[in-house]
Amino acid sequence: MTIQNAIADLSSLLGDRLQCSKAELEAHATSEAHFPTTPPDAVAYPLTTAEVSQILQICARHACPVVPWGTGTSLEGHALAIKGGISLDMGRMNKLLEVHAEDMDCVVQPGLTREELNQALRTTGLFFPVDPGANASLGGMAATRASGTTAVRYGTLRENVMALEVVLADGRIIRTGSRARKSSAGYDLTSLFVGSEGTLGVITELTLRLHGQPEAISSAVCAFNSIEDAVNTVITTIQMGIPMARIEFLDRASVRAVNLYSAAGLPEQPHLLVEFHGSPAGVAEQAERFGEIVADMGGSGFKWSSKTEERNALWDMRHKAYYACLALRKGSTALVTDVCVPISRLAEAVRETRADIDASPLPGPILGHVGDGNFHAILLVDPQKPDELAQARLLAGRMAERALRLGGTVTGEHGVGMGKLDYMRSEHGLAWDVMAAIKNTLDGGGILNPGKVVENEGDNRTVATK
Amino acid sequence: MTIQNAIADLSSLLGDRLQCSKAELEAHATSEAHFPTTPPDAVAYPLTTAEVSQILQICARHACPVVPWGTGTSLEGHALAIKGGISLDMGRMNKLLEVHAEDMDCVVQPGLTREELNQALRTTGLFFPVDPGANASLGGMAATRASGTTAVRYGTLRENVMALEVVLADGRIIRTGSRARKSSAGYDLTSLFVGSEGTLGVITELTLRLHGQPEAISSAVCAFNSIEDAVNTVITTIQMGIPMARIEFLDRASVRAVNLYSAAGLPEQPHLLVEFHGSPAGVAEQAERFGEIVADMGGSGFKWSSKTEERNALWDMRHKAYYACLALRKGSTALVTDVCVPISRLAEAVRETRADIDASPLPGPILGHVGDGNFHAILLVDPQKPDELAQARLLAGRMAERALRLGGTVTGEHGVGMGKLDYMRSEHGLAWDVMAAIKNTLDGGGILNPGKVVENEGDNRTVATK
Numbered sequence: 001m002t003i004q005n006a007i008a009d010l011s012s013l014l015g016d017r018l019q020c021s022k023a024e025l026e027a028h029a030t031s032e033a034h035f036p037t038t039p040p041d042a043v044a045y046p047l048t049t050a051e052v053s054q055i056l057q058i059c060a061r062h063a064c065p066v067v068p069w070g071t072g073t074s075l076e077g078h079a080l081a082i083k084g085g086i087s088l089d090m091g092r093m094n095k096l097l098e099v100h101a102e103d104m105d106c107v108v109q110p111g112l113t114r115e116e117l118n119q120a121l122r123t124t125g126l127f128f129p130v131d132p133g134a135n136a137s138l139g140g141m142a143a144t145r146a147s148g149t150t151a152v153r154y155g156t157l158r159e160n161v162m163a164l165e166v167v168l169a170d171g172r173i174i175r176t177g178s179r180a181r182k183s184s185a186g187y188d189l190t191s192l193f194v195g196s197e198g199t200l201g202v203i204t205e206l207t208l209r210l211h212g213q214p215e216a217i218s219s220a221v222c223a224f225n226s227i228e229d230a231v232n233t234v235i236t237t238i239q240m241g242i243p244m245a246r247i248e249f250l251d252r253a254s255v256r257a258v259n260l261y262s263a264a265g266l267p268e269q270p271h272l273l274v275e276f277h278g279s280p281a282g283v284a285e286q287a288e289r290f291g292e293i294v295a296d297m298g299g300s301g302f303k304w305s306s307k308t309e310e311r312n313a314l315w316d317m318r319h320k321a322y323y324a325c326l327a328l329r330k331g332s333t334a335l336v337t338d339v340c341v342p343i344s345r346l347a348e349a350v351r352e353t354r355a356d357i358d359a360s361p362l363p364g365p366i367l368g369h370v371g372d373g374n375f376h377a378i379l380l381v382d383p384q385k386p387d388e389l390a391q392a393r394l395l396a397g398r399m400a401e402r403a404l405r406l407g408g409t410v411t412g413e414h415g416v417g418m419g420k421l422d423y424m425r426s427e428h429g430l431a432w433d434v435m436a437a438i439k440n441t442l443d444g445g446g447i448l449n450p451g452k453v454v455e456n457e458g459d460n461r462t463v464a465t466k
Numbered sequence: 467m468t469i470q471n472a473i474a475d476l477s478s479l480l481g482d483r484l485q486c487s488k489a490e491l492e493a494h495a496t497s498e499a500h501f502p503t504t505p506p507d508a509v510a511y512p513l514t515t516a517e518v519s520q521i522l523q524i525c526a527r528h529a530c531p532v533v534p535w536g537t538g539t540s541l542e543g544h545a546l547a548i549k550g551g552i553s554l555d556m557g558r559m560n561k562l563l564e565v566h567a568e569d570m571d572c573v574v575q576p577g578l579t580r581e582e583l584n585q586a587l588r589t590t591g592l593f594f595p596v597d598p599g600a601n602a603s604l605g606g607m608a609a610t611r612a613s614g615t616t617a618v619r620y621g622t623l624r625e626n627v628m629a630l631e632v633v634l635a636d637g638r639i640i641r642t643g644s645r646a647r648k649s650s651a652g653y654d655l656t657s658l659f660v661g662s663e664g665t666l667g668v669i670t671e672l673t674l675r676l677h678g679q680p681e682a683i684s685s686a687v688c689a690f691n692s693i694e695d696a697v698n699t700v701i702t703t704i705q706m707g708i709p710m711a712r713i714e715f716l717d718r719a720s721v722r723a724v725n726l727y728s729a730a731g732l733p734e735q736p737h738l739l740v741e742f743h744g745s746p747a748g749v750a751e752q753a754e755r756f757g758e759i760v761a762d763m764g765g766s767g768f769k770w771s772s773k774t775e776e777r778n779a780l781w782d783m784r785h786k787a788y789y790a791c792l793a794l795r796k797g798s799t800a801l802v803t804d805v806c807v808p809i810s811r812l813a814e815a816v817r818e819t820r821a822d823i824d825a826s827p828l829p830g831p832i833l834g835h836v837g838d839g840n841f842h843a844i845l846l847v848d849p850q851k852p853d854e855l856a857q858a859r860l861l862a863g864r865m866a867e868r869a870l871r872l873g874g875t876v877t878g879e880h881g882v883g884m885g886k887l888d889y890m891r892s893e894h895g896l897a898w899d900v901m902a903a904i905k906n907t908l909d910g911g912g913i914l915n916p917g918k919v920v921e922n923e924g925d926n927r928t929v930a931t932k
Contacts, residue, residue: 102701102810125705145650156648158657159625174897180806181838182622183875184611184661185893186882186919187901191624191657195650212707235568239591241678241744278707281751340646344568372647409649416652427651431640434908435653441907442900453652 003084006064007042010086013054017045017092028087032134033075034335034381034389035418040067040081045092049165049173049204052088056202057171059086059447067449068198070140071113075336076417078144078197083450088202090139096120097205104210105162105179110139110203117208126210129154132413133319139203144415145195149318152371153245153277154211156413161194165205169443179207192438197415198449200442214245214277218287219311220304222294223269227251227354230270231347233297234370238343240293242286246275248318249370251354254325257365261324262317267301272370273318275311325365325378332380335392337419339403340374340412349406350375353399360391374412401426416453424453469550472530473508476552479520483511483558494553498600499541500801500847500855501884506533506547511558515631515639515670518554522668523637525552525913533915534664536606537579539598541802542883544610544663549916554668556605562586563671570676571628571645576605576669583674592676595620598879599785605669611661613879615784618837619711619743620677622879627660631671635909645673658904663881664915666908680711680743684753685777686770688760689735693717693820696736697813699763700836704809706759708752712741714784715836717820720791723831727790728783733767738836739784741777791831791844798846801858803885805869806840806878815872816841819865826857840878867892882919890919 011018019025025039046052059066065085072079081087094111101124108117115135117128132141132148140146142164147156154160163177176189193201224230227249234247250258250271258264272294276286287304294302305311317324326334341349350366357364357377368375379395381388400410400423410423424432436454439446446455477484485491491505512518525532531551538545547553560577567590574583581601583594598607598614606612608630613622620626629643642655659667690696693715700713716724716737724730738760742752753770760768771777783790792800807815816832823830823843834841845861847854866876866889876889890898902920905912912921 100808100810102705103808104704105808145654147648147650151648155625156650158648158654159621168900172896174900175895176897178873178875178893179808180840180869180874180878181809182613182617182624182806182840182878184613184622184879184881185875185877185886186661186890186898187666187904188611188624188654188657188661189897189900191654195652195654200653212705215707238570239568239678241681279751282748285745285747340648342566342569342571342645343647344566374646374648403646407644408646409644409651411651412646412648413650415650420651424652427644429641430638431642431655432652434634434640434655437907438653438904441903 002062003041003064006059006062006086009058009062010042010044010055013058014044019043028069028072028089029080030072031075031077031080032073033077034333035077035080038080038082040087041084043087043089045089047092049167052167052202052204053171053173055088056167056169060170060445063445063447065447065450068143068202070110070137071135073134073136074140074144074417075414076419078415078417078452082418090137093204099124100179101126103179105207106210107205107207108138109205111137113137114141121210125213127213128208129211130157130160138206138208142194142203142206143196143198147369147413149246149248149369151369152247153243157194158191160209161190161206162209163207164190164193164203166193166201167204168201169445169448177207195415197417197453199439199453200448216280216283216306217275217277217311218283218304218306219275219314220287220290220302221266221271221273221314222299222302223267223271224297224299225269227270227350228347229297229299230272231343231370233272233293233299235343236293237290238371240289242289243278244274244371245277246273247371248273249368249375250321251350251366253363253365254321254367257324257328258317258321261327262320264317273314321367322378325380328363328365329380331382333383335379335381335389335396336376337379337396337399338374338376338412338414339399339408339410340372341403341406341408343373345406345408346370346373349402352402353377356398357395360395362388362392362395364395372412373408418452468528469507469530472525472528472552475524475528476508476510476521479524480510485509494535494538494555495546496538497541497543497546498539499543500799501543501546504546504548506553507550509553509555511555513558515633518633518668518670519637519639521554522633522635526636526911529911529913531916532913534609534668536576536603537601539600539602540606540610540883541880542885544881544883544918546884548884556603559670565590566645567592569645571673572676573671573673574604575671577603579603580607587676591679593679594674595677596623596626604672604674608660608669608672609662609664610881613835615712615714615835617835618713619709623660624657626675627656627672628675629673630656630659630669632659632667633670634667635911635914643673663883663919665905665919666914682746682749682772683741683743683777684749684770684772685741685780686753686756686768687732687737687739687780688765688768689733689737690763690765691735693736693816694813695763695765696738697809697836699738699759699765701809702759703756704837706755708755710740710837711743712739713837714739715834715841716787717816717832719829719831720787720833723790723794724783724787727793728786730783739780787833788844791846794829794831795846797848799849801845801847801855801862802842803845803862803865804840804842804878804880805865805874805876806838807869807872807874809839811872811874812836812839815868818868819843822864823861826861828854828858828861830861838878839874884918
């Protein structure tokens with residue numbers, strides 16, 4: 001019952017699709033965030049669901065941890081094999097299996113990325129709207145309940161996954177949901193696996209909801225004197241029922257960063273970046289009504305455009321904001337953290353967080369998906385100075401506690417992984433025990449992504465020794 | 467360990483809020499559908515969450531079944547105490563606790579009905595859009611994952627419940643979710659309890675998403691030569707991104723029924739009834755574009771209106787369609803069944819179902835929420851003739867099998883209750899075992915609404931003797 005025995009059996013099963021080279025292990029040892037390099041013991045590349053099932057049966061027999069891997073772009077260390085074992089790289093199961101244009105859905109393998117899917121859908125008039133920034137795999141996006149800039153209009157992966165095929169820890173293959181738009185036939189297992197971060201099963205197939213490519217798109221930028229004015233603009237816009245496709249907030253520090261990095265040329269004030277999707281007349285009307293609200297709130301510099309180039313430049317700037325922030329401090333790495341609060345408490349949450357970061361020696365721009373009440377702090381630390389990371393952790397911890405105090409959640413979209421485990425008890429109370437009970441029911445041996453979501457420091461599950 | 471011992475303890479706890487009178491038992495013995503009268507052994511009326519917790523602790527101790535009760539309007543026998551025990555009537559926990567207008571959410575107790583909620587919200591500019599027809603309790607709607615005419619635009623209870631307070635079988639009180647618009651902090655327990663039909667816990671508080679009352683509403687009616695033309699109109703409308711708030715289908719038999727009952731004066735052809743919500747310019751544009759599609763599909767009689775009286779008459783007629791169908795056959799009762807399929811298969815599903823019913827001696831109008839692929843058959847049976855009910859069951863069974871064959875689900879919105887238990891294995895395969903395992907984890911004693919969702923004929927759980 002050791003990881004090495006599992007590797008021997010997996011090697012017989014997979015041949016050269018079971019890799020133990022230094023390069024392979026290192027490629028599955030890091031994430032885009034600040035966590036220490038954590039190589040797995042081996043990397044497996046399954047090609048079929050049946051093979052995933054066999055892999056899990058072998059790993060269950062040897063109590064060998066299995067950590068599913070998509071593109072490694074998650075931000076809380078989700079895909080790191082912190083208890084050793086196998087990194088299960090789904091990258092070769094990356095086919096677009098079916099497109100049902102009339103039903104506006106498609107069936108994909110988990111390794112397909114969202115950009116690959118949208119590229120393939122280009123001529124169908126349909127698209128998959130959820131956009132977390134990174135070109136993540138769709139399996140990874142489902143596993144982490146990803147969202148991003150467009151969730152305010154189209155929802156998160158929770159709203160856009162219709163059905164799943166999942167391999168359980170014991171190798172059983174189940175299907176949840178169907179291609180019907182709705183169902184009340186029993187427990188919503190699809191929603192249970194979406195966001196379970198690989199701890200309850202391995203997603204091997206997804207049925208995704210698609211949306212019509214908007215006939216027209218307009219976008220706009222505007223500056224405000226205060227965070228409150230920007231947030232109140234968003235609240236009024238939502239209450240008036242103006243359907244925004246994206247509405248992003250940048251604080252002064254973020255604006256400084258994108259000015260330096262992307263030569264954005266924006267005044268150093270809090271900004272909103274918005275996008276509208278609809279008919280040509282519809283987006284014009286929406287942009288104009290939004291402009292009136294901006295004027296009422298004392299906003300300035302409002303202009304809207306339906307020109308593709310201007311729009312692309314805007315969202316390119318936004319998508320590079322993370323790298324723009326990193327460039328504020330040469331050689332830095334970032335502790336990126338997110339929280340989500342009811343929108344009525346958002347200004348308060350951002351203002352207090354801003355003051356807390358400003359009182360620390362660390363630079364930390366704030367930006368976010370303000371229509372959902374979701375915002376991020378990018379805390380820049382010198383990787384050579386462990387005390388800075390410790391300080392960033394304290395700031396992130398206070399952000400999480402603040403979010404809970406204001407009726408929100410410790411993570412709106414980044415997930416739990418390792419980074420938010422310490423706040424799960426505070427957020428969920430006894431409900432965290434229910435999560436642990438479900439985990440124990442579906443993965444009694446604790447082989448699926450151990451140490452994440454439901455398990456904390458005091459964890460005493462047994463996993464195999466090497 | 468008997469139900470009588472539980473009743474004695476509950477009586478001490480609740481005084482005259484524990485009722486065993488014949489009238490009380492009979493009031494909790496029936497549903498709106500065809501199931502036989504099934505009185506519980508007693509009816510409990512809790513006033514607080516703490517009291518619900520105490521009730522469940524007593525019932526757990528005595529292995530006494532507990533069946534939550536809302537308004538008794540479900541259609542698959544969900545709330546019938548088929549193994550005896552306590553009907554837990556949530557009707558006195560019916561307060562609107564909080565309205566957060568800026569966040570567009572509210573917190574309610576489970577006994578509040580949707581009409582009471584909307585009445586209370588009238589002056590806020592907000593409303594709760596999910597409309598299953600009946601004036602159901604919001605707790606019951608969450609427990610059955612209700613939807614109805616507006617789900618095509620606003621989603622079902624799955625999309626509109628943000629957070630829950632739930633009492634578990636052992637009396638533990640948990641909270642799931644928060645008032646944040648999204649979260650990726652662990653397993654989605656809210657979605658697990660929504661649609662669990664009282665088998666996993668008792669819902670004692672709900673946080674609901676609200677929507678802005680539409681500035682303008684327009685509605686329209688139109689007739690088609692065939693089911694296909696009507697369905698293709700819906701598919702094209704959805705693909706063009708025209709946001710319908712309601713889109714209802716009535717087949718010829720349903721039109722005949724509403725003509726007789728509501729003097730609707732419609733031609734006896736398949737019909738669509740639609741509604742648009744938006745700005746005045748928006749709904750006019752949407753209605754006109756929809757009218758063009760109708761014309762392309764050979765539809766006739768298209769006219770749209772934004773007059774309140776005309777609209778109210780239309781939806782009044784639609785909401786009374788069930789009674790209109792019952793009136794087609796004097797003294798009849800109905801086996802009402804629903805399925806949901808991918809919309810590309812909807813015409814086929816309706817046509818085959820129509821032919822199957824026509825080949826039987828039973829009248830059975832078909833109508834439904836066609837934008838979701840969800841439709842109902844109202845099979846009219848003489849309650850004095852058991853063979854007719856048996857025949858209706860066979861028709862409903864073939865409808866369920868047909869839905870599965872076409873990639874759909876055996877129930878889009880009515881739920882499992884007792885009526886759809888026999889199809890759960892066909893729909894879910896091994897995933898039904900996962901549901902049973904979760905049930906067993908949360909309610910090992912099997913006291914919560916036994917005999918529903920996860921348990922079939924062969925069930926061998928022990929419940930107390932009387």
